[in-house]
Amino acid sequence: xxxxxxxxLPHESLxxxxxxxxxxxxxxxxxxxxxxxxRRHLHAHPEPSREEIETSRYVAECLTSAGLNARIARDGLxxxxxxxxxxxxDDSPRIALRADLDALKIQDAKQTPYASQNPGVxxxxxxxxxxxxxxxxxxxxxxxxxxxxxxxxSPSARLRFIFQPAEESADGARWMVEQGAVDDVDxxxxxxxxxxxxxxxxxxxxxxxxANCDEIGIIVEGKGGHxxxxxxxxxxxxxxxxxxxxxxxFLPRSVDSRNPSVFSVxxxxxxxxxxxxxxxxEILGSLRTIDTATRTRLKDRIEEIVHGAKxxxxxxxxxxxxxxxxxxxxxxxxxxxxxxxxRRVVGGENIQYIDHASMGGEDFSAYLSRVPGAMIRxxxxxxxxxxxxxxxxxxxxxxxxxAVGTRILLRxxxxxxxxxxxxxxxx
Numbered sequence: 205x206x207x208x209x210x211x212x213l214p215h216e217s218l219x220x221x222x223x224x225x226x227x228x229x230x231x232x233x234x235x236x237x238x239x240x241x242x243r244r245h246l247h248a249h250p251e252p253s254r255e256e257i258e259t260s261r262y263v264a265e266c267l268t269s270a271g272l273n274a275r276i277a278r279d280g281l282x283x284x285x286x287x288x289x290x291x292x293x294d295d296s297p298r299i300a301l302r303a304d305l306d307a308l309k310i311q312d313a314k315q316t317p318y319a320s321q322n323p324g325v326x327x328x329x330x331x332x333x334x335x336x337x338x339x340x341x342x343x344x345x346x347x348x349x350x351x352x353x354x355x356x357x358s359p360s361a362r363l364r365f366i367f368q369p370a371e372e373s374a375d376g377a378r379w380m381v382e383q384g385a386v387d388d389v390d391x392x393x394x395x396x397x398x399x400x401x402x403x404x405x406x407x408x409x410x411x412x413x414x415a416n417c418d419e420i421g422i423i424v425e426g427k428g429g430h431x432x433x434x435x436x437x438x439x440x441x442x443x444x445x446x447x448x449x450x451x452x453x454f455l456p457r458s459v460d461s462r463n464p465s466v467f468s469v470x471x472x473x474x475x476x477x478x479x480x481x482x483x484x485x486e487i488l489g490s491l492r493t494i495d496t497a498t499r500t501r502l503k504d505r506i507e508e509i510v511h512g513a514k515x516x517x518x519x520x521x522x523x524x525x526x527x528x529x530x531x532x533x534x535x536x537x538x539x540x541x542x543x544x545x546x547r548r549v550v551g552g553e554n555i556q557y558i559d560h561a562s563m564g565g566e567d568f569s570a571y572l573s574r575v576p577g578a579m580i581r582x583x584x585x586x587x588x589x590x591x592x593x594x595x596x597x598x599x600x601x602x603x604x605x606x607a608v609g610t611r612i613l614l615r616x617x618x619x620x621x622x623x624x625x626x627x628x629x630x631x
Contacts (some may be wrong), residue, residue: 207544213451221359221618231344232610239340242266242557244318246332246435250307250325256281259305259335263367263547266339270346274363277383281369282376287345289618292361295332297390302571303338312316313597322353328599330397330584331371337395338365344614356568361621364366364389370567374417374529391538391620392577394568395609397584399591401556403602406612408579409558410539414532415464415492416499417565418528422447422487422510424474426519431479441474441510445518448472448487449527451510458505463498466563467491467506492563494531509530530569535576538620543559545615549608581586582609 211395251259257280265282267274272285282305286298312326327333342365366385370376384390401407424447426440448469455467467489474485491506493499502588507523514521546555558581568579584601585591592599 207540207547216378221454221615221622224359225615228348228418228614229611231347232340232607235252235340235347235578236607238343239336239610242339243332243603246322246335247318247327249454250320250322250327250332251305251629252309252325253306253370253376254281255371256305260367260369261479263305263335263339267342267365268316271350272342272346275468277369277380277385281379282383282385282586283367284380284383285342285365287342287349287363288361289345289359289363292362295448296362297621297623298364298388298464299620300364300366300368300386300389300392300571300577301338301341301577301613302368302394302408302568303334303618304376305335305367305369306372306376308372308595310595310597311382313529314600315322316600323448326597326599328595328597329372330594330599331600333397333601333606333609334395334582335367336606337613338367340606340610340615341365341614343355343441344610359618359622361618363617363621365379366392369378372566374565374567377567381574383390386571386574389575391535392571392575393538393613393616393620394577394579395582395613396566396579397601397605398581399585399593399601400629401581402585402587403582403583403589404550404608405554405556405583406545407451407556407558407583408539408543408559410534410536410560410569412561412587413534413558413579414566414569415494415531415563416531417529418491418499418503418525420489420491421524421526423522424517424519425522426481426483426485426486426517428481428483431481434481437481440483440519441481443513443519443521444472444474444485446517447510447521450490451506451514454509455502455505455629459498459501462560463490463493463495464563465493465498465502467502476502521532529567530563530573532566532569532579533572533579535572537623538576538616539613541605541619542578542612544619545612546580548615549611579588579596580612582612
């Protein structure tokens with residue numbers, strides 16, 4: 205079955221899009237230097253999660269200067285704007301393109317003119333690129349509306365451009381949903397740059413793309429005292445060590461090994477002196493799973509193991525699950541649109557099918573609880589070079605990636621806009 209069949213795409217709509225692709229690409233090419241300028245400005249002025257006020261203001265100014273009505277979300281964090289391309293009516297599907305705004309608290313190690321000017325903060329995850337790609341799509345649509353259209357021969361689409369804060373802290377997508385960013389939206393699209401793929405390649409996966417992520421906080425409270433007399437104490441460090449060992453040992457043996465899962469402790473804090481047993485130890489960790497049944501089973505097992513450690517050690521142990529992110533599920537019809545568009549932009553030989561879901565998290569899933577959508581991996585490494593990994597202090601991209609991403613997203617939006625309204629198939 206072809207992608208056009210999966211999309212239930214009318215052949216006349218496909219013909220119109222094919223005839224219009226050259227004009228679309230010409231307009232994107234004219235905007236490429238502007239996209240690079242935007243990306244470099246964002247890269248030089250990064251803001252961490254929940255602090256993206258100036259970034260939001262800058263994006264809103266770019267949209268407003270193009271004639272679009274930018275809506276800044278509450279507290280100045282996040283922006284979204286609509287653009288109706290061609291001849292639309294209220295019954296036409298509205299397709300959203302999503303980008304994230306936040307940077308990481310990492311010192312930029314690059315020696316480039318656009319290196320971060322904010323000490324201790326840099327765009328090491330490509331969110332500046334995502335924003336430039338979606339902004340490029342918005343500016344392109346505004347320009348095309350300004351030029352005019354060829355009546356019935358032009359494709360039409362009701363588009364929404366969403367720029368969210370706080371992806372890294374996993375609450376920005378929920379924030380934008382609460383602000384109404386996906387009200388009246390029928391499908392949502394996103395890209396994530398991938399330095400492990402070369403420029404001009406695209407990673408596609410149908411179904412589950414990323415993992416469920418649950419952050420876990422554990423407080424072990426005991427009775428402190430002198431390290432020479434542990435029998436006078438209830439040692440929280442010993443209890444924490446026993447608990448961590450038990451979690452690492454028994455969680456993998458509690459579920460079918462064919463269902464991926466990983467539990468990791470990222471923080472263990474307690475005590476201040478070598479001869480003092482403290483009163484309290486803090487443990488922070490994360491649980492990552494692909495399917496709901498495994499997620500539920502392992503959370504239950506964590507509670508059981510914590511209870512056992514509490515009884516064994518005589519300490520008081522408090523467990524809390526927080527900052528949960530659901531898995532990203534790529535809707536088949538939306539993914540088919542992204543695949544077809546990628547094929548038209550980079551060629552079928554440069555599409556790479558992703559075999560396994562990533563154990564990383566992505567709060568894009570918050571939108572998918574409301575509307576069907578999909579995300580692709582966009583190659584950003586210069587040909588012939590090994591690029592630094594995401595979250596590395598010297599992370600950078602081949603800036604030709606920006607135009608490639610815009611070309612794919614706009615084609616995908618136009619394809620989806622030409623199909624019947626999609627129904628959610630989230631799983």
